[in-house]
Amino acid sequence: MSSRAATLEAIRKNRPSGEYALPEVPVFAPLVGEDLVAEFGERLKRMGGRIAEPGSADPFEAVRERLKASKIVASAVPEIEGNRDLSQVAQPQDLADVDVAVVRAVFGVAETGSVLFTQDELRVNAVAYLAQHLIVLLDPADILVNIQAAYRRPEFGRAAYAVLHTGPSATADIEGVLIHGAQGVRSLTVLLMPRGAH
Amino acid sequence: MSADDLNLRSGASNRDGLIHPEVAKANDESERGQDGQRLTHAEGASRPISAAPKAAREPQPRGAKIRGDRPIDQAEAAERFLAAPLHQKAHDERLWDVRKKRDVATHGIPEWEELRELASAIKAHTLSRLDEYLEQFEAQAKANGVHVHWAADGAEHNRLVHRLLKDHGARSLIKSKSMLTEECGFRHYMAGTGIEVIETDLGERIQQLDDEEPSHVVMPAVHKTRLDVAEVFAKTMGTDPENDDAHYLAESQRMHTRPLILEADAGLTGCNFAVAETGTVVTCTNEGNADLSGNVPRLQIHSIGIEKLIPRTEHLGVFIRLLSRSALGSPITQYTSHFRKPRPGTEMHMVLVDNGRSERLGMEEFWTSLKCIRCGACMNTCPVYRRSGGLSYGATYSGPIGLIIDPTFNKRKYSTLPFSSTMNGSCTNVCPVKINIHEQIFAWRKVLAEEHQIPLLKQGMMKAAGQVLSRPAAYRAAIGAADSALRHLPRFAVYNPLNTWGKGREMPETPRQSFHAWYRQNRMGKGTGQ
């Protein structure tokens, strides 16, 4: 007998007796205030992320220093031109030298300060982990109240890869000392930029 | 009731105090946020704790001695841990801090208890129809272009993954933390194959380089001090043995591991949740290493315990809210990743592993342990675990959850583990999927006694203990903790003959109420609902 058949047969034989109905999950009231942008920003900061409004003269003002200090910028958004074309990347390893990646989030989540990406926003999934720093464009209109609302979105059933980022890569495996940039990005900055505005 | 217990009830005052002031650290190295605030997300400690200065260097106590199938002597290993006060105190403090962070996080969610009920019911339902959900998951995954494999046990999982790697000509594999692969002994198996396995979670990497098992399901190296880590890294990566700065150590590991990640031919992750309706594997990590493992190499493998199934995506809205808050007191992990289809030009494989789970499903008293989402909350709250360290259990799973699932893997070897508990019930109270952990611990004691897996001495104690221990509510009242969160253990709970664990172990600062004093006060006075 194949292991598949053996496992399924054992499960059928050992099925717990009794009825265990699948409960309806009620819609819980959001635990955030009316001002979703403020709530999102507050929680993102607590998770180690940064948040900024676009500057009036230079929309990327808040991260200009970072960009200036970077040799390789990989941009997946029309708002800014990088010098590493993600559509020309043959393999993820070629992104090892990226200093900054700029991507747009599908949506944000106020409850946690998270942003969602799928393979479509990232172009090459690995860029969100191999880059040293991540700049995320988020339309304030795209902020959802909570995680429950996020999981009602269709992306999770459609995307090949979907990921919620909440702040940067972090570890505290050594005596509880919190350190950013364990393996992935060292910083994550969200710029509140409406879609197609700049 | 001691002042200490009262303190505990008030909560707030307790939050500021350390159990062991001597492990407080003056300088604070944790990251600061945008507004300059001290950050405590992920597994970050809410205040600096360190196992003392270099002057007081103390060798790391090692775990339980493994002698084939012979019963693990957890108490012996625990004694050695207790005899290393710097390690023991820092460990105790650190996990108690995580437990307190969990409390704060859960108090912010009015529907917390409802979420636990829902999570427990969703898991019960899924387990009661696991065959159907597995078939649905498999069909979905296949439709998504994923290769699905089934492994009856750990050995088959290892052989299967090995064959996959060989067929792809892989020379190295990067992996993220997975308790399932620990359970399968995957790393040990691979050691003989010539294919290099590289752990990419910092804690897990530390453990791999030190040739030690993880001591905690979420924080694999939590029993180690920075000095221990500095020593391991100096030996294996050539870092400066005198530099024990946590940032230096973490950065060295990043620099050391990065080329290995880029060169790896294959990547492997575990699985926190597997969604039947979409064929999705969900991982929850803080470092982003599961995403590197899944998104950089050409070959991508996900090892999945068959109990990880949940029916629908919407159920993640329940479990994701519970997991990290229970585990670390953080609202969510830094990364919640959903792997569904292979990247263009790459292969994605999923291995569904049974390894005793289908059999456990048929154990009337123990099947609900399959609901476990491996958050580690029961470990953080357990007074025995905090004082003895995860490696003292000599098993893949330690702490309360270990006590109830380890014997299903090997009754003789893990026959003594269910006795490493004070039966205070705190584990049950924090469990996000409402497993009746302490009742299962007691049930295991009975099973093991009946099957003569335990020595006669302990069987005698069992009889004596039965009276009180069979009524957990009475027992909790006995140890005088309203929420059963035990910062300290009352003296009698540790030293009375009802407990096999506390015998001969000196615990610092335990309130000195005796069992008989308690008995007079509670059972004879107010009564406990007898």
Ligand code: SF4
């Ligand atoms: S038994 Fe419950 S508390 Fe313990 S690790 Fe599992 S889910 Fe968490």
